Amino acid sequence: MEFSVRPEPENPHLTREMRGLDQNGEELQIRVVEERPLTIFLNGQEIVTVMTIRDHPEYLALGYLLNQRMLLLDDIVTAVEYDEDIETIVVRTKRKTDYEKKLRKKTLTSGCAQGTVFGDMMEHIDSVQLPSDAVLKTSWLYALSRKINTQPSLYLTAGAIHGCVLCEADCPLIYMEDVGRHNAIDKIAGYMLLNGVVAEGKMFYTTGRLTSEMVLKTVQMGIPVLISRSGFTAWGVELARQTGLTLVGRAKGKRFIVLAGEERIQFDADASEVAEAARRQRRGGSSAA
Amino acid sequence: MEFSVRPEPENPHLTREMRGLDQNGEELQIRVVEERPLTIFLNGQEIVTVMTIRDHPEYLALGYLLNQRMLLLDDIVTAVEYDEDIETIVVRTKRKTDYEKKLRKKTLTSGCAQGTVFGDMMEHIDSVQLPSDAVLKTSWLYALSRKINTQPSLYLTAGAIHGCVLCEADCPLIYMEDVGRHNAIDKIAGYMLLNGVVAEGKMFYTTGRLTSEMVLKTVQMGIPVLISRSGFTAWGVELARQTGLTLVGRAKGKRFIVLAGEERIQFDADASEVAEAARRQRRGGSSAA
Numbered sequence: 206m207e208f209s210v211r212p213e214p215e216n217p218h219l220t221r222e223m224r225g226l227d228q229n230g231e232e233l234q235i236r237v238v239e240e241r242p243l244t245i246f247l248n249g250q251e252i253v254t255v256m257t258i259r260d261h262p263e264y265l266a267l268g269y270l271l272n273q274r275m276l277l278l279d280d281i282v283t284a285v286e287y288d289e290d291i292e293t294i295v296v297r298t299k300r301k302t303d304y305e306k307k308l309r310k311k312t313l314t315s316g317c318a319q320g321t322v323f324g325d326m327m328e329h330i331d332s333v334q335l336p337s338d339a340v341l342k343t344s345w346l347y348a349l350s351r352k353i354n355t356q357p358s359l360y361l362t363a364g365a366i367h368g369c370v371l372c373e374a375d376c377p378l379i380y381m382e383d384v385g386r387h388n389a390i391d392k393i394a395g396y397m398l399l400n401g402v403v404a405e406g407k408m409f410y411t412t413g414r415l416t417s418e419m420v421l422k423t424v425q426m427g428i429p430v431l432i433s434r435s436g437f438t439a440w441g442v443e444l445a446r447q448t449g450l451t452l453v454g455r456a457k458g459k460r461f462i463v464l465a466g467e468e469r470i471q472f473d474a475d476a477s478e479v480a481e482a483a484r485r486q487r488r489g490g491s492s493a494a
Numbered sequence: 495m496e497f498s499v500r501p502e503p504e505n506p507h508l509t510r511e512m513r514g515l516d517q518n519g520e521e522l523q524i525r526v527v528e529e530r531p532l533t534i535f536l537n538g539q540e541i542v543t544v545m546t547i548r549d550h551p552e553y554l555a556l557g558y559l560l561n562q563r564m565l566l567l568d569d570i571v572t573a574v575e576y577d578e579d580i581e582t583i584v585v586r587t588k589r590k591t592d593y594e595k596k597l598r599k600k601t602l603t604s605g606c607a608q609g610t611v612f613g614d615m616m617e618h619i620d621s622v623q624l625p626s627d628a629v630l631k632t633s634w635l636y637a638l639s640r641k642i643n644t645q646p647s648l649y650l651t652a653g654a655i656h657g658c659v660l661c662e663a664d665c666p667l668i669y670m671e672d673v674g675r676h677n678a679i680d681k682i683a684g685y686m687l688l689n690g691v692v693a694e695g696k697m698f699y700t701t702g703r704l705t706s707e708m709v710l711k712t713v714q715m716g717i718p719v720l721i722s723r724s725g726f727t728a729w730g731v732e733l734a735r736q737t738g739l740t741l742v743g744r745a746k747g748k749r750f751i752v753l754a755g756e757e758r759i760q761f762d763a764d765a766s767e768v769a770e771a772a773r774r775q776r777r778g779g780s781s782a783a
Contacts, residue, residue, distance in 0.1 A: 225752050438527055460517050464513075
């Protein structure tokens with residue numbers, strides 16, 4: 206159950222050994238994360254080209270379209286055709302789709318723009334009802350941080366990558382990484398769709414900043430708790446407060462800050478006990494990620 | 495000359511005091527960075543909505559259009575009209591423009607997508623010739639890091655923000671910050687256009703990752719050196735090597751790694767002397783930023 210999907214730092218397709226110089230002018234070799242284009246089609250229509258590590262193109266394509274509300278939950282997906290050679294993936298649905306008009310209007314967002322998603326999500330968001338009985342125990346939060354940050358990952362191996370983890374209580378379930386942090390959350394959305402994972406009882410842990418779009422995506426997916434190592438934007442906090450999302454930021458070692466939905470937090474852990482374990486955590490981190 | 499443009503952590507429009515709880519359940523107040531939409535028009539056409547701190551809307555709009563190659567260097571800009579109330583800015587040119595077709599095809603990139611820029615930049619990039627006589631002394635690199643990271647900034651005050659700095663030798667000239675890291679580089683491009691600053695002899699320092707798009711933008715602007723605290727992607731390195739850009743990553747304290755254009759580096763500093771100063775630097779940082 207724990208880490209049903211985990212990062213693959215040993216996968217030779219995801220990193221590359223590169224040669225360079227260090228500060229003393231001495232030769233060194235380091236592992237560098239791959240960044241590849243993937244063009245997503247929905248039926249006959251080219252939707253977008255994303256830059257990705259391309260470890261899970263199917264999940265990414267489905268999750269992207271779902272989070273853009275171009276693919277609907279009751280759509281019947283008739284095929285998902287990935288062609289590595291021409292770097293494309295085609296999602297086919299029973300329903301005829303046409304997003305020509307939608308594609309013309311783009312909103313680029315703070316972290317990593319996701320095109321058309323924004324306006325639509327703002328309209329849709331009022332209809333979402335997050336469960337009021339969801340709980341976040343601080344002991345879970347500390348356990349999740351520890352497990353996620355010590356799990357072998359592309360981040361620890363090569364850096365320059367974002368992670369997003371679907372969690373339940375103190376258990377990290379699906380840990381996706383990608384060069385675009387929104388790809389990581391989209392891949393989780395695609396995984397949930399294909400594997401019938403429900404949002405109920407789930408939480409998100411992300412390495413990225415808590416911007417407006419990150420908050421909207423989480424809310425749209427029906428997930429009531431969003432935790433990050435990184436910091437907040439004011440609009441992200443405002444939207445979390447409006448939609449009833451619990452928003453925890455700057456979660457590093459024993460420290461964290463809750464700026465929305467604090468009524469879900471149960472302070473059951475002794476923060477001082479966490480300090481020692483936290484010192485051993487390898488994952489550094491600035492609040493601008 | 496040093497910091498002709500600097501961050502404005504004291505500007506009340508750029509951060510907001512927000513109330514929340516800390517890990518002990520105690521109330522606290524923190525400063526959180528603003529994130530606001532700005533819709534950019536070119537003549538009659540709506541181009542994009544970006545999320546920004548909106549400190550320099552004119553520079554951002556001009557730099558965005560320039561870096562997208564929708565505004566050309568020989569275009570005559572007849573007006574730049576910013577309307578705060580409706581969160582829009584209109585750039586007017588003597589030349590008639592129509593990017594309807596271009597706007598339909600989007601490429602979302604790793605860090606922060608910038609829509610249409612990618613394909614066009616790839617085509618344009620072969621014609622760019624970076625100066626081969628440019629030099630990066632390691633003493634400059636250390637001095638720049640120290641000056642930039644100790645300069646009061648929104649990053650130090652509120653976090654969750656990216657910075658980009660135009661530098662010359664050991665002197666940081668233009669330091670822009672933004673919630674979208676591409677906004678920071680676009681604002682510098684806009685500033686350079688309006689103030690007649692040439693690329694010759696300049697370098698970029700960024701807090702963001704060295705992805706393909708970051709490399710392409712730097713090359714397109716004619717700047718031969720790009721330095722970052724953060725890590726690399728393999729494609730970013732590849733493009734830097736193809737275009738002859740000097741690419742320095744993971745520049746923290748005395749350490750750094752050069753993966754492209756190492757022939758421009760002059761190792762004139764004693765790295766061990768830098769270690770002590772570096773320990774006093776406040777700016778932490780992960781390689782996924």
